[in-house]
Every structure is written in C-alpha cells, then in structure tokens.
Amino acid sequence: MNYGVIVIGGGPAGLKAACSAAEKGLKVLIIEREARLGGILKQCVHDGFGVIRFGEKLTGPEYAYRDVSEVKRLGIEYLTGTFVTDIYAKEGGYVVETTSAKGLRSDFSEKIVLATGCRERTPRQVNIHGTRPAGVLTAGACQNFVNLKGLLPGKRVVILGSGDIGLIMARRLTLEGAKVIGVYEAKPSPSGLQRNIRQCLDDFGIPLHLQTTVTDVYGQKRVEAVRVSRVDEAMNPVGEGEIVECDLLVVSVGLIPENELAEKLGLTLDPATKGIAVDQYMMSAEKEGVYAVGNALHVHDLVDYVSEGAALAGEDAARDRKRNPVKVDVSGPAYVVPQYIDVSAIGEKTVFYLRSPREMARAKLMLYADGELVAEKRFRNVKPPEMIRASFKFTAEDSVTLRLEEDV
Amino acid sequence: MTYAEKVSKILAKKGYVGVRAEDFGGAVRLSGETDSWEAALEAGRLAVNKKRSRGVVNDIVPRDFIPEPARMPGITDKSLDGFETDVLVIGGGIVGAAIARELTRYAVKVAVVEKEYDVATAQSARNDGMIHAGIDLKPDCKKVKYNVRGNKMYDALSQELDVPIERPGQLVLYTARWQKYLFPFIRLRGARNGIPVYPVSPEGVKEYVREPGLNYGGFMCPSAGVVSPYLMTIALMENAAHNGAKIFVDTAVTGMELKEGKIVSVDTNRGTIYPKVVINAAGVFSDKIAEMAGDRHFTIHPRRGVEAVLDKKAYPKAKCVVGKFVISGSSGSGHTKGGGVIVTIDRNLLLGPSARECAERENEATTREELDEVFEKQSRLAPEVKRSDIITYFAGTRAATYEEDFVVEKSEVTSNFIQAAGIQSPGVTAAPAIAEDAARWAVREVLGELRKNPSFDPYRKGIPVVREMDKEARAKLIAENPDFGEIVCRCEEISKGEIIAALRTPLKVDSVDAVKRRVRAGMGRCQGGFCQPSVVKIISEELGIPPEKVGKKGAGSEVAPYPKKGGGV
Numbered sequence: 001m002n003y004g005v006i007v008i009g010g011g012p013a014g015l016k017a018a019c020s021a022a023e024k025g026l027k028v029l030i031i032e033r034e035a036r037l038g039g040i041l042k043q044c045v046h047d048g049f050g051v052i053r054f055g056e057k058l059t060g061p062e063y064a065y066r067d068v069s070e071v072k073r074l075g076i077e078y079l080t081g082t083f084v085t086d087i088y089a090k091e092g093g094y095v096v097e098t099t100s101a102k103g104l105r106s107d108f109s110e111k112i113v114l115a116t117g118c119r120e121r122t123p124r125q126v127n128i129h130g131t132r133p134a135g136v137l138t139a140g141a142c143q144n145f146v147n148l149k150g151l152l153p154g155k156r157v158v159i160l161g162s163g164d165i166g167l168i169m170a171r172r173l174t175l176e177g178a179k180v181i182g183v184y185e186a187k188p189s190p191s192g193l194q195r196n197i198r199q200c201l202d203d204f205g206i207p208l209h210l211q212t213t214v215t216d217v218y219g220q221k222r223v224e225a226v227r228v229s230r231v232d233e234a235m236n237p238v239g240e241g242e243i244v245e246c247d248l249l250v251v252s253v254g255l256i257p258e259n260e261l262a263e264k265l266g267l268t269l270d271p272a273t274k275g276i277a278v279d280q281y282m283m284s285a286e287k288e289g290v291y292a293v294g295n296a297l298h299v300h301d302l303v304d305y306v307s308e309g310a311a312l313a314g315e316d317a318a319r320d321r322k323r324n325p326v327k328v329d330v331s332g333p334a335y336v337v338p339q340y341i342d343v344s345a346i347g348e349k350t351v352f353y354l355r356s357p358r359e360m361a362r363a364k365l366m367l368y369a370d371g372e373l374v375a376e377k378r379f380r381n382v383k384p385p386e387m388i389r390a391s392f393k394f395t396a397e398d399s400v401t402l403r404l405e406e407d408v
Numbered sequence: 409m410t411y412a413e414k415v416s417k418i419l420a421k422k423g424y425v426g427v428r429a430e431d432f433g434g435a436v437r438l439s440g441e442t443d444s445w446e447a448a449l450e451a452g453r454l455a456v457n458k459k460r461s462r463g464v465v466n467d468i469v470p471r472d473f474i475p476e477p478a479r480m481p482g483i484t485d486k487s488l489d490g491f492e493t494d495v496l497v498i499g500g501g502i503v504g505a506a507i508a509r510e511l512t513r514y515a516v517k518v519a520v521v522e523k524e525y526d527v528a529t530a531q532s533a534r535n536d537g538m539i540h541a542g543i544d545l546k547p548d549c550k551k552v553k554y555n556v557r558g559n560k561m562y563d564a565l566s567q568e569l570d571v572p573i574e575r576p577g578q579l580v581l582y583t584a585r586w587q588k589y590l591f592p593f594i595r596l597r598g599a600r601n602g603i604p605v606y607p608v609s610p611e612g613v614k615e616y617v618r619e620p621g622l623n624y625g626g627f628m629c630p631s632a633g634v635v636s637p638y639l640m641t642i643a644l645m646e647n648a649a650h651n652g653a654k655i656f657v658d659t660a661v662t663g664m665e666l667k668e669g670k671i672v673s674v675d676t677n678r679g680t681i682y683p684k685v686v687i688n689a690a691g692v693f694s695d696k697i698a699e700m701a702g703d704r705h706f707t708i709h710p711r712r713g714v715e716a717v718l719d720k721k722a723y724p725k726a727k728c729v730v731g732k733f734v735i736s737g738s739s740g741s742g743h744t745k746g747g748g749v750i751v752t753i754d755r756n757l758l759l760g761p762s763a764r765e766c767a768e769r770e771n772e773a774t775t776r777e778e779l780d781e782v783f784e785k786q787s788r789l790a791p792e793v794k795r796s797d798i799i800t801y802f803a804g805t806r807a808a809t810y811e812e813d814f815v816v817e818k819s820e821v822t823s824n825f826i827q828a829a830g831i832q833s834p835g836v837t838a839a840p841a842i843a844e845d846a847a848r849w850a851v852r853e854v855l856g857e858l859r860k861n862p863s864f865d866p867y868r869k870g871i872p873v874v875r876e877m878d879k880e881a882r883a884k885l886i887a888e889n890p891d892f893g894e895i896v897c898r899c900e901e902i903s904k905g906e907i908i909a910a911l912r913t914p915l916k917v918d919s920v921d922a923v924k925r926r927v928r929a930g931m932g933r934c935q936g937g938f939c940q941p942s943v944v945k946i947i948s949e950e951l952g953i954p955p956e957k958v959g960k961k962g963a964g965s966e967v968a969p970y971p972k973k974g975g976g977v
Contacts, residue, residue: 033898083895085875099874099903101890104883122935124800129774132802134960134967137940144941150976151956151968176972215776220479221964237776263721 003029003077003109005317006096008084008261011039013294014115015067016307020314021113022074029107030071030078031098037071037078038064039117040140041303043147046168048195052304063303079105087112087261093289094265111289111317114262114276115310118255118295123217126160126186126253130216135223139165139252143172152176154248158226159183160214162190162197163385164301166252171200173250180206181244186213186231189359191254191385193301214249215241223249255299265290272335273298280350281316282309285325285340291317298337298353301387305353309337312351321345326396329368332404333357334384341400351391352402356382362407369396378407411460412436424451427468433821435705437465445470445767449709452810463706464810473767478693481523481658481677482963488656489679493519494854496674496683498661498697500527502637502836503828504689505644506843507850512651514851515859519683520645520653521676523660525962526922527915528641531691531835533925534772534804536715536750536758537637538729540834541578541603541629543594550814554838556602559631561840569643570870571635576728576751578632579608579616581789582624583733590735594627605629616727617749621791632729634753637836638925639870642915647868649914651861657915658962661690664700670824671701685850687826692769692807694815694829703821706830710769710805713761714778715747719933722797723755730789747782749790754928759786759793766805774803799933806832816842818849826850871909871927875901896946897939899932904946911950918951920944921961940967 003026007018010032022028036042041049044060051057054066071078082100089095093110120138128136135154137145143165145151155178159166162185170180183201188211190197201208209228215237216227226249229241257275259267267276267286275297277285282297284290293310300306325340333354341350356363363382367375374394382388409417415429415436424447427440436455442448452466495511497504500522511518524530539562542555566573582588591607598605608616610623649655656678663675664686674681690697698704731748750758760782779801787793809815809830819825828846831838851858874882874892885905886893892905910926911917920936920943923929929943930936936943944967948955955976959965 033895081894083898083901085901099882099886099893099895101886101893103886103893104879119934120937122800122937124798124935127776127779129776129779131773134965138937141937141940145944145968146972148976149941149945149955149968150972150974152970152972153968155970216773218773221959221961222966 001029001107003027003107005111005113006031006094006107006109007113007115008096009039009115009117009294009296010037010078010080011115011117011294012041012064012067012303013117013296013306013310014039014113015064015071016310017113017115017291017293017314018076019067019070019074020311021317022076024315024318026318028076029109030076031082031084031096032078032080033083035081037068037080043143045147046172049303052302053307067307084261087264089265112291113313113317114259114290114292114296115294116258116261116296118257118299121254121256123249123251126213126251128214128217128251130218131220133217133219133222135219135247136217136249136251139163139169139250142169142250146172146176152178154178154246156246157181157248157250158214158228158244158246159250159252161185161252161254162192162208163252163254164192164196166250167192167196167200169250169252170206171204174204174206178248181246182207182209184209184212184214184228186211186235189383193386213237217249223247255295257296257299259296262290262292270335270339273337277339278337279323279325279340279342280312280338280346281342282313282338283316288323298335301385305387305389308351309353326398326400329399329401331401333402336402341396343396343398343400346395349391349393351389354388354390354402354404355384356388356404357384359383360406364405364407365390366403366405367392367394368399368401368403369394370399411457415455418454419451422454427451429455432465433705434462435465436461437467439467441469441471443471445473449765452707452709456810458811458813463815465704466707466709466810476768476770478523478660479770480660483658484677486679488659488676488681490682491519491679492682493517493654494683495519495685495687495850496521496681497687497689499689499691499694500524500645500655500657501530501532501689501691502528502641502644502839503831503842505641505648506839507687507689507828507846508648508653508655509644509651510843510847511850512648512653513861513864514847514855515861516851516854518648518653519681520648520655521659521661521681522655522657525657525919526917526925527645527655527657528638528925529961531804531806531832532641533638534802535637535713535833535836536747536761537634537752537836538750538834539573539575539633539635540837541632542601542834542837543580543598543603543605543629544734545601545834547597547600550816551834551838552601554814554816554841555834557841558838559633562633562635565640565840566635568866569640569647569868571640571643572753573633573635574753575631575633577628577630578729578731579613579626579628580731580733581613581620581622581626583622585624587733588625591627603629604631617730617790618725619790619792621788622732626733634729634751635836636753640836642926643868643870646914647866650868651864655915661697661700666702666822669822671822685824685826685853687828687846687850689828689831691831692805694807694827698827698829701819701822701825703819703825703827706809706811706815708769708807708809708830710766710771711808711832712764712766712771712778712803712805714774714782714801714803715758715760716779716782716798716801718757718759718793718797719799720755722757722793723751725792726751726757726790732789747786749786749793754931757793759783769805771805772803774801778803800935808832814838814842816845824853871906871913874903874906896942897929897932899934900928902927902929907943907946908950911947918947918953919959919961919965920947920967923947944968
C-alpha cells in the first residue's frame with residue numbers, strides 16, 4: 001500500500017507523530033513490533049507522566065492510552081506484532097518490508113518517521129565479570145517481568161546504576177516485598193532525576209552508594225552474591241571491594257537509541273546522541289523525508305518532550321519545504337538536538353533540547369544568529385541527567401550558534 | 409633407571425622435596441604435597457615424556473587449594489536403575505554426540521549420560537567454532553591425525569545434519585618481514601599433513617582485513633572453516649536420538665563396578681546402568697571417569713579461555729579467520745594456537761581465546777584481566793575493532809592433559825572401556841573422526857563384528873531460520889504456521905515459530921539458554937533484554953509449566969521465581 005508517511009514504532013513518539021501527520025491530512029501507517037501500541041509506557045505503571053503536556057500526573061499506561069485513543073479517533077491505520085525486516089529508498093520515497101503472523105508485507109511512503117525507541121546497555125557492556133547465572137537482569141526486563149508478567153525475579157536485590165529506570169525499580173521491587181540492599185552508581189553523582197532519588201530511594205530508606213560499581217557476579221544456577229568496589233575518577237575499580245549477598249542484580253546503566261533501520265538507510269549517527277542528526281523539525285539533515293523522534297533520536301528523561309518533538313515531525317511531514325539546513329555551531333553542551341537549523345523554514349518558535357556536560361549552579365544559554373547574539377536564557381541547577389529545553393523566537397540566514405556557559 | 413626414578417630425580421633437583429614419583433601401570437604418578445597449586449602444575453609438566461611413559465597422573469595435593477566438587481544435577485531418583493544398554497557414552501559434548509551418532513550406524517543399543525541440563529554446555533558451547541586446518545599442530549600427534557580427518561568430514565556432516573558451515577579460510581600473519589622465508593617449510597609441513605596452504609602478500613592481506621594492524625604478509629589455509637559448535641553438537645545428538653540412541657541429561661556418573669578387568673555397572677544419580685561397553689567422553693572430568701574405570705594414566709589440568717563476541721556491525725572488519733604466526737617449539741609456555749580475530753558462522757566476529765591455567769575444572773567465570781588481555785592482543789590484528797564493538801564475552805575450560813594430546817584409545821587395562829578423553833582444541837574439528845574410531849572399537853567389542861543398523865537415517869532437518877529465507881519461502885512458511893511471522897528476538901530476528909520448534913526437537917529442553925543455543929534468541933546486541941520475558945512466556949505456554957518455573961539453565965535457575973498476586977497481563 002501507499003502512504004503519505006509510515007511511522008515505525010508505536011510508542012509515545014510514534015503515536016504522537018502519527019496523530020500530528022494525520023491531523024494535517026496525511027495518510028498514515030503505524031508499524032509496531034509488539035502485540036499492543038504504547039511502547040515502553042505499557043510497563044511503566046508508576047506515575048509522573050504528562051505533568052507538562054497534560055498538567056496532571058498520569059501513569060505510563062494512562063499516558064499511552066490518551067495517544068492510542070487519539071490514533072483510533074483519527075482512524076489511523078496501524079499494524080501490531082509487525083516487524084520491519086528491510087527499509088530502502090525508492091523513487092521519491094521509501095519501501096518498508098515487514099513480517100507478522102499475517103505474512104510478509106511491503107508498503108511504500110513518501111516519508112518515514114523512525115520512532116524505534118532505545119535499548120538498554122547490558123551488564124557486559126559495563127564490564128561486569130564472573131559467572132552468568134539466572135538473576136541478572138536489565139532494569140527494563142525486570143520491569144517487564146514484574147509489571148507485565150506478574151513475576152518477581154528476586155527478593156534480595158542489588159541495583160547497579162542510578163538511572164531513572166533503576167530508581168523506579170528500586171521502589172517497585174520494594175513495594176512488591178523484595179529487599180533492595182542498595183543502589184550503586186559508578187559516577188560521582190546520580191544519573192536519574194532528582195525527584196526520583198527522593199521518591200524512590202530516600203522515601204524508602206534505600207541507600208545510594210556513589211562512585212561504587214559492581215565488578216563480579218557469583219553463583220552457578222542463580223546469583224548468590226556480587227562484588228562491589230569503589231572506583232577512581234577514571235571509573236576503574238580500586239581495592240578488593242566487598243561481597244554483597246543477593247539473589248537479583250538489576251542493571252540500569254544507560255539507554256542506547258535503536259538505529260539499525262537508520263543505518264540501513266545509510267544515515268550516520270551523531271556520536272554524542274547515538275541518533276541521527278536532524279533539523280528543527282526532526283528531519284534527517286542527510287536524507288530528505290526521514291524523521292527520527294523520541295528515544296531513537298536521543299534519550300529523553302520526560303515523555304512530554306518526546307511528544308512535543310514528535311508533533312513537530314508529524315506536522316512537518318505533511319508539508320513540502322525547500323531545505324537549507326545549516327549546522328548549529330555548538331560550544332558548551334554535551335549535545336544539542338536539533339543539530340541543524342533549516343534557515344529557510346524557521347517558524348514561530350524553535351526548540352532546542354540539550355544536556356549540560358556537568359553540574360552548574362547557574363548557567364547561561366546564548367543563541368547567535370549570523371554571528372549576532374539574539375537571545376539569552378538563564379538556568380539554575382543544571383545537571384547532566386536533566387535535559388534542558390529552550391525555545392527561541394529568531395531568524396537566521398547562514399549561521400546559528402549555541403553556547404552554554406557557567407553564569408557567574 | 410626406571411622412568412619414575414628419573415622423574416623423582418628431576419623433581420628433587422628442582423626442589424620439589426615433598427613430591428614422590430612412582431610407576432603407575434606404565435604411567436608416572438606424582439603424589440605428596442606442594443605449597444601452591446602452580447607448583448603442583450609445574451611438577452606435572454616436568455614429568456612428561458611421551459616416549460617413556462603413558463602419561464602423567466598428578467595426585468599432588470597443593471596446600472593452598474581445596475578442589476570444588478563437580479556441579480551435580482539437582483535430581484536424585486531411580487528412573488534409570490537397572491537400565492541396560494550395549495554402549496554407554498559418558499558426556500554430552502561434541503565428542504560424545506559424534507560418537508553416539510556414529511554408534512547408531514551399527515546394530516547396537518546406545519545411551520548417553522550428561523550431567524548438565526542440556527547437551528553442549530561446557531567446552532562444546534564455549535569455544536570459537538573453528539574447523540581448524542591444523543597447520544599449527546605438530547606432526548605425529550593424535551591431534552593432527554584426527555584434525556585433518558575430521559576437517560574433511562565436515563562438508564558431509566553439514567549437509568546431512570542441516571547445520572551450516574563455511575570455509576572462509578585462516579590467514580596467518582607474519583610478525584616480522586623475515587618470516588616469509590619460512591614459507592617453504594610451512595608448505596612442506598602442510599603437505600606432510602595433507603593441509604593446503606598458500607602465501608599471501610601484504611597487498612593480499614588487505615583483501616581479508618580491511619585495516620590490518622600487522623602487515624608483513626602471511627599465508628592462507630583455505631580449508632579452515634567455521635561452524636556453530638553447539639548447534640553441531642545438538643544436531644549430532646538429535647540425529648543419534650532419531651536413530652534410537654537414548655539421551656539422558658541431568659545424569660551424572662558417580663561410580664563404577666568392575667569385575668575381572670571389566671566394567672559391570674555404572675552408578676548415576678538416577679540409578680545403576682548396565683552397559684556392555686563404556687565410552688569416556690567426559691571432557692574436563694575425563695580423568696575422573698578413567699579413574700572409576702580403572703585406567704587412569706593422564707590428568708586433566710583445566711585451562712580457561714576467554715573470548716569476546718563482537719556486534720554484527722563489526723563483521724566487515726575481517727573476511728576470514730585472522731591469526732598471528734607463532735613459531736612452534738620456540739616457547740614452551742603458550743598452549744593456545746594463538747587465537748585471533750575469528751569470523752563466526754552467525755556473522756559475528758570473536759576475539760580470543762586467551763589461555764590461562766585454572767585450578768577449578770568448571771570455573772567458567774570471566775575476569776576483567778583476561779578480557780583486557782584478549783582485547784589488547786587480538787585487536788592489534790585488526791585495529792579497526794573497537795572495545796565498544798564487544799557485546800558479550802564468555803569463558804570455557806579446556807580439558808588439557810600434561811601430554812597436551814588427545815587420549816583416544818581402547819583401554820589396554822579395562823577390556824570394555826574406550827577413551828575419547830583430554831579433548832581440547834581442535835576437538836570440534838576432530839570429533840567426527842574420533843567418533844569413527846571409538847564407535848568401531850565399541851561395536852566390535854559388543855558384536856564381535858561391524859554389523860550395520862539397516863534403518864540408520866543420516867539426515868536431520870534443522871529449525872527453519874526465517875531471517876535467511878527468501879521471501880517466497882518465508883511467506884509460504886508463515887502461511888502454514890503464522891508463528892514464523894511473529895518476531896520475538898528483534899536483534900537476531902528470531903520468530904516465535906523458531907522458538908517453539910526448538911522446544912519440540914527430539915532432545916526435550918525447557919530452559920531459556922537451551923532455546924538460545926538452538927535458535928539464537930537473546931544472542932544479539934541487547935542480550936535478551938527485550939526477548940527474555942517473551943521467551944519465558946513461550947516456554948511456559950508451549951510446555952504447560954508455570955512461568956515462574958521456567959529456568960535460565962535448568963532447575964534452580966528460575967528467571968523470575970516468585971509469582972505475584974494477581975498475575976500478569
């Protein structure tokens with residue numbers, strides 16, 4: 001079948017992009033590999049979603065339900081249990097080949113939205129050694145077992161990594177009757193949102209051990225213990241460490257955008273975001289008509305901003321513009337999305353999403369257009385785990401610069 | 409002077425005061441104590457003389473080491489008590505599997521016992537899957553004899569058992585310019601062992617390694633191939649089972665009863681078995697089995713190897729197996745063939761293996777130091793390989809003897825006992841050839857002749873691999889069985905149909921890792937993060953067991969053992 005846009009991924013990013021495109025009159029197809037729409041939100045039964053977008057605290061499934069309802073209301077076509085096996089460019093558009101229980105299928109669309117989300121870094125990618133018994137899970141897999149499968153994987157738990165999912169799981173496992181012995185974080189500061197440190201650890205008396213990591217796993221059939229060690233500044237373990245007995249190690253050590261389809265299309269990835277490089281409408285700077293949204297583009301900490309960015313992509317997919325993308329000159333931030341600004345199509349407002357490389361009590365973000373300072377924004381308590389969103393009204397013709405500095 | 413006396417003298421001279429040497433049925437047995445486990449190992453090495461002794465039996469007790477007992481199955485029952493068979497194969501690795509299948513060609517009853525929850529869990533799953541050319545092996549040892557024969561058998565095996573193999577060849581890189589002058593000798597050695605080999609210029613090297621880190625040219629052994637060693641083991645065992653062999657997992661041999669130089673019965677955790685002939689294919693425990701059978705003339709000193717598995721995205725970085733030239737005999741220390749960058753049949757690259765003597769036979773834990781060592785050493789061959797390409801790593805223990813050769817023989821001491829022991833690298837390559845000999849010896853012992861099994865069927869059909877099928881065949885398969893359309897493991901593109909098929913094969917399995925070895929679900933870059941909960945659910949539904957009872961690797965390894973009130977969705 002032919003579509004105006006095919007959205008790959010039926011999580012919050014894909015759903016919002018699809019709705020925005022459909023509202024602009026595009027014929028949309030959503031392809032979702034799991035049995036139901038909603039993406040990872042399906043297993044995020046805690047609340048805190050939607051504060052910015054809806055002004056209320058929703059659970060993950062509630063947040064997803066709103067977008068899924070909208071998809072149904074707009075009559076958007078979607079395929080679940082459907083997996084993309086190949087994607088390639090062809091005469092003014094893209095061919096997407098899929099497999100599902102119904103068979104193989106090939107669809108064509110002028111535009112593509114990649115909303116494939118991210119995967120978790122694995123224990124081995126953070127150099128954990130020892131044996132390979134049952135009872136070592138990534139936080140997402142653990143969350144799936146507890147919240148979707150109704151199974152508790154362990155009762156005496158060590159958590160490595162203070163990312164949001166790790167913190168959420170510390171609370172979740174505690175509520176399910178497990179004893180969380182501690183959360184260990186190799187970095188000198190927590191990786192998750194401050195509110196999660198408070199609500200998930202402090203409120204339950206779960207200790208957080210900074211600059212400490214898990215180095216080895218012991219046990220043949222099931223985890224019996226792990227070794228935890230202090231680390232130096234280069235994150236290398238120092239000393240003998242200590243043995244902590246447990247029957248479950250949950251690892252929450254970061255997310256990696258899933259961009260195997262983008263790579264199939266020949267797109268290069270930004271080494272800082274591990275996603276493709278896009279303009280302010282989330283369209284690839286390299287390939288016309290390909291968009292990336294949500295955690296496939298860069299790892300977000302709030303779903304509200306996932307939806308915001310996805311809406312920009314969906315709307316943009318419905319129009320044609322002559323592009324003139326200019327690379328944003330960046331100094332200061334760890335990364336900035338968008339990496340490019342299409343100067344021929346700067347709209348009412350342009351939103352930048354960025355992360356600071358370090359903690360700063362006060363920070364100043366400066367925007368230069370064609371060499372001139374056009375706007376300045378100030379932020380307090382800037383931290384790497386908390387994404388900065390900055391919206392500007394400006395125009396430019398041939399250069400855009402973004403600088404983040406300590407504000408003294 | 410007897411050989412044992414000579415060994416005593418050597419050991420005394422080297423300062424091993426607490427160690428004695430004595431003749432032990434043609435072998436030399438060391439006993440006494442040493443301060444350290446390393447010293448006991450070194451004493452064992454000093455006692456090697458292949459011409460004057462059958463082998464080294466090292467019973468030295470190191471004061472710094474208490475050996476761990478072998479991992480035993482959780483089950484104890486009498487389900488096999490009184491079971492009679494013509495041939496009993498001990499060990500469900502690739503050697504035991506190849507022997508079992510070979511035996512079913514003949515008119516004998518065959519049984520296999522394996523102490524783990526599945527076949528192919530130890531060395532046979534924990535190696536690089538190379539079908540070695542054998543150029544690096546010393547002539548006139550059993551290793552080279554069986555390697556060369558086994559290598560040639562792989563094409564037929566692959567075809568009969570529906571297990572893919574490839575022969576990308578092995579490129580051996582010189583480490584110095586002058587080494588190219590050794591090529592005539594290498595060619596000669598190849599010719600003597602029947603191994604083809606040709607020179608490769610520095611320009612030619614670049615055809616195989618996109619960015620070589622070492623380039624003085626080298627030579628190519630085109631007969632070197634790759635196979636999934638666990639899949640081959642499983643296929644051999646499935647075909648053996650199809651032809652009537654009984655395969656018992658979770659079954660450990662605990663003792664034997666001998667009468668007048670013959671094994672009468674074999675005790676296991678599931679009762680006493682009565683075989684006419686016993687074959688020892690027990691890997692790192694093969695000396696323990698030999699001891700039970702009254703013919704111990706060698707000792708296993710386990711040697712651990714660590715290998716790193718790279719993301720499939722790194723695959724184009726090497727087009728064949730790439731190793732470094734090691735001049736054999738120049739150093740007595742290294743006992744790996746050097747390893748290198750190894751392409752696998754599944755389109756990953758491997759780096760490794762390392763080789764480190766290790767006191768425990770089943771210490772399959774990796775260490776940071778060993779992984780670092782593997783990466784530092786092997787990534788030099790193809791510097792394009794990055795640390796971030798590593799998706800996982802594993803360790804295995806090799807069943808090394810002090811003689812560093814295979815023990816493949818019909819026992820001279822116990823008349824109904826056959827050994828396929830001390831099999832380390834190149835065991836995967838050699839297994840089919842070892843199996844031919846071992847099976848013939850066993851059948852002659854049972855029947856007095858080599859009477860064939862007229863209904864032997866050499867063919868086994870593998871599980872369909874949807875990601876490798878052409879569209880037409882894939883669509884047809886999905887139309888017949890929609891489960892083959894539904895992808896469960898997204899990294900490796902494995903369908904629900906493949907996972908269910910793995911649970912319906914002749915060897916009944918019920919564990920996540922057993923499924924993984926059969927169809928690769930969970931072997932990709934997310935390492936099962938996404939698919940593990942689904943695989944648990946599929947196993948539970950297909951086998952009708954509660955999900956909380958589904959194990960990662962057999963009983964006691966339940967992935968999520970505690971059901972919550974209210975259950976799942």
